[in-house]
Amino acid sequence: MTETAQFEFDQSFQTKVAALVMRDTNFAMNTKDLIKPEYFTEDAAGALVRIVHEHVKVYRAVPDMKILPTILKDEIAAKRIRSDMVDPIKKMVRTILTTDLSNPAFVQDKVTDFAKHQAVEGAIMSILPLLEKGKDWAKIGQLMKDAVSIGSVTDGGDYDYFDEIRNRTQERHDLKSGKVIRSGITTGYAAIDAYLYHMGWGRKELSCVMGAAKAGKSMSLGDFGKNASMAGYNVFYDSLEVAKEIIAARVDAALSDTMMRDLHKDPDKVEAAIKAIAAKSGKFKMRDHASGTLKPSQLNRLLEQYRADGIIFDLVIVDYADIMAAEYRSDSLQENLRTIYVDLRAIAYEANCALLTATQTNRDGAKASTAKATDVGDDWNKARTVDLMLGINATDAEKAANEARLTWLLARNGESGFSLSLKQDRSKMQFITKVLGKV
Structure with missing residues (x-):
């Protein structure tokens, strides 16, 4: 030799x-x-x-x-x-x-x-x-x-x-x-990234947004997904709750600064806005599955199929993990959820991507002005498994003022127990129009 x-x-x-x-x-x-x-x-x-x-x-x-x-x-x-x-x-x-x-x-x-x-x-x-x-x-x-x-x-x-x-x-x-x-995938907001250890969603980590029903979980996931894509990262969004066409329409509204109900009034303007952004953006692939049908192994196979086409995703979004199917379904809801979250975290590690999902609060959390990590719905093991859990909270007065709070409920590598006040425009599917500050 x-x-x-x-x-x-x-x-x-x-x-x-x-x-x-x-x-x-x-x-x-x-x-x-x-x-x-x-x-x-x-x-x-x-x-x-x-x-x-x-x-x-x-x-x-x-x-x-x-x-x-x-x-x-x-x-x-x-x-x-x-x-x-x-x-x-x-x-x-x-x-x-x-x-x-x-x-x-x-x-x-x-x-x-x-x-x-x-x-x-x-x-x-x-x-x-x-x-x-x-x-x-x-x-x-x-x-x-x-x-x-x-x-x-x-x-x-x-x-x-x-x-x-x-x-x-x-x-x-x-x-x-x-x-x-830092290797984190930006949220699109410097004021939020500053409080995340990786200056964004961490690769090989599972992050989760928690909120009550209709609190804006899907809107937040779509917002964070389009921001990462606009920053040049490749994003995969799999929805088990809302059709991919609706997710796409929400992103259209946010990017073109158009009310959802008015997207049809000037479609050429919306298209021009999207095309102007697309030229400098990463991939933004969307799929949808019926609730309770997508298994972690199927998600992994999808990512491998894209890899075969030369696409490696930086951010994978599942909307949302609670309504995925466990790899091996048992009679215990808690055990099913535990294995789903563990398997998702394993996918994040093996694919070297950031994985972002959402979960529901329980009834007590939905009634509270600020839900706590212990208010996670169905199974506490979800909170134990994720690396980061952020909560969406808003009082009636805040909702009326188009405001909400993003609360750091759990953070494996940083501080928690504080909130950032946000300005929103839900009519245009803009989860955040301005970060008002720490509260």
Whole structure:
């Protein structure tokens, strides 16, 4: 074996490997010790893989397309990218962005087999001189043991707390300087993001909006979804309560600043408003299912189908979890709900996305001016499972003034027990027109 050994895969498969490294955090984390830049026949692919691996080691996530240009500029300025490689790298990025990301497990297995073969071959070459000398059997044994143990990581990888302080410090310096941004998916409101640990909905986390019937839960989910899409993130919205056409009409009203009942009066104006926004937005895909029919496994399959088309979602919204179907239905409503919420959180982790849903308050919470976390309907396990729970509250006087409060009921990584006062325009399906302040 030589140090310049290259993949035995064809060029399209190598491009797929590079695309998965660049765009799929789980794949990049699982294979970061298996894939070397010199394995690629195209230097541009190898350079991009090196850059992503270095980023992943510090931030434990692949760089999104918003910060990749900054990273590339820094690499060029530091002369880590040759001037003659700039155009090929830009071309490779464009190719990677249109490469499908299907069957990552199959690709991972193939990459693992290649890396294991290279490791064993390298170990044999190192062992031969030792065998000729007829000694150092312990080292020979260790070389072979290390080689055959090569494999992909599937659990998020080892994390050495003390050694990783260097990477945590680098990340904090970069956050402070603005070189990178937190990995959260923005709510669309800086005043709300400021109170969220990730400066938005957390990836690999399950967030939940709680409110009484007709409190505006679906309106809030649609609002947060369209804001994330407008910020360039890919959003998937699955509704089990309201038809996708109605969700779309609500977003039309909010984006075009038109009352829901007046959307038909000037449809060209509404269309123009949406098209102007679409050009700079991420994907915003919607589906609907009958209440009680969507299982977590079906949701996961849908996300995998989109992945095969090259779409990885940053924010997944389920409207709402309480009326999903448990994977294995039991006679206990509480057990069904518990497993639904646990499974949704697992999907968020495995897909490296933020998952947002909603839940109902119980009767006591619906009567209270400010519902508490203990007022969650049907099962307290929901509150125990989610990473963040926000409550929608409004007195009759607040409703009359087109106001409401968003209350931090539970937060795994931050403070809770406070509210932000909001201005709304429900006639235009605008959940928030202004954040009035902390109350």
